Amino acid sequence: MDLSRHAHRKDEHLSLAEKFYQPIAASQFDQLRFVHQSLPEMARADVDLQTQLGSLTLPVPLMIEAMTGGSPRTGQVNAQLGRLAAATGMAVASGSQSIALQDSSTVKTFTPLRENNPDGLVFANIGAGHTVAQAQAAVSMLAADALEIHVNSAQEIVMPEGDRTFQWLAGIGETVAALDVPVIVKEVGFGMAHETLTQLAEAGVQIVDLGGRGGTNFVQIENFRRPAKELSYLDGWGQSTVESLFEAQQVPQLQVIATGGVRQPLDAAKALALGAQVVGSAGQILHSLIKTDEATTQAMLLSWQEGLRDIMTLLGCTNLAALREKHLLLSAELLAYCQQRGLTY
Structure with missing residues (x-):
């Protein structure tokens, strides 16, 4: 693809992500309920939000998920995201760096993530199908x-200029074995099934980002870019974030990042209770940056951390291990999904 067109596509993705933003997500967190405990027998100050992801220690189990990079406009967004990460203590993931591996002039649109967050956790990001050398770069x-390696076959199928060959597993295994930093395999919004998760675990993957349906919908985005817009029948493709979390429980050796339609701290608490080590958000953060400003978005992210402390206090949980012991009530729809898939819940 022509590099200028590639950069323009990055700007299109940014605009269309906001165009299709939905304040009420279809991630199914609303179909889960905690059981209230009237006697927490603890102080709110006792809550410890620290979590572990591979060899990394995160002060809070929330992260700013992969969004953008590759054009001057997206470089400005990455500078904001870097500052937000530094101010909130949250890890931040880059958008796909594939364009920067082809065109060195676009590197400067990604590096603001690190320049504005020199001491925080930053995750690189490339698509599956790249070489070990490119991953290291x-x-x-x-x-x-x-490093996040994103898998996005549904997006590529709908993307007018997308790939049509998907043979990724062996290369993912080679990259995991070769790199000296944790490698995270990330879906981009269509969720993961336990069959896929088992394949990844057998290839040596230890951390996955479930990227469930309910957040930014790349079928909608890429179909909008098609002249005839004829693939709208795929709009609901994939597993929701909550369904993906139940799928991941069947492969307990994997550590999990839950993303896709996280709109509030209660969503994050439910994802953590279902086994996630970290919960990420992209669309809600981008929406806040576009509709308000950086200071308001920073306040929102800090309020999520405080909200998570409140919820854990109400449940009598001083840490995330205790939160994962809490049983959630499922809607009839979720129960039916788990039963048909043969999943424990």
Whole structure:
């Protein structure tokens, strides 16, 4: 693809992500309920939000998920995201660096993530199908603490200029074995099934980002870019974030990042209770940056951390291990999904 068209596509993705933003997500967190405990027998100050992701220690189990990069406009957004990460203590992931591996002039649109967050956790990001050398180059570009490898077959199928060949597993295994930073395999919004998760675990993957349906919908985005817009029947493709969390429980050796339609701290608490080590958000953060400003978005992210402390206090949980012991009530729809898939819940 022509590099100028590639950069323009990055701007299109940013605009269309906001165009299709939905304040009420279809991630199914609303179909889960905690059981209230009237006697927490603890102080709110006792809550410890620290979590572990591979060899990395995160002060809070929330992260700013992969969004953008590759054009001057997206470089400005990455500077904002870097500052937000530094101010909130949250890890931040880069958008796909594939364009920067082809065109060195775009590197400067990604590096603001690290320049504005020199001491925080930054995750690099490339698509599946890149070589080990390219993966290492992406990590080096950001002095990254981990690498996300995104898998996006549904997006590519709908993307007018997308790939049509998907043979990724062997290369993912080679990259995991070769890199000295944690490697995270990330879906981009269509969720993961336990069959896929088992394949990844057998290839040596230890951390996955479930990227469930309910957040930014790349079928909608890419179909909008098609002249005839004829693939709208795929709008609901994939597993929701909550369904993906139940799928991941069947492969307990994997650590999980839950993303896709996280709109509030209660969503994050439910994802953590279902086994996630970290919960990420992209669309809600981008929406806040576009509709308000950086200071308001920073206040929102800090309020999420405080909200998570409130919820854990109400449940009598001093840490995330205790939160994962809490049983959630499922809607009839979720129960039916788990039963048909043969999943424990």
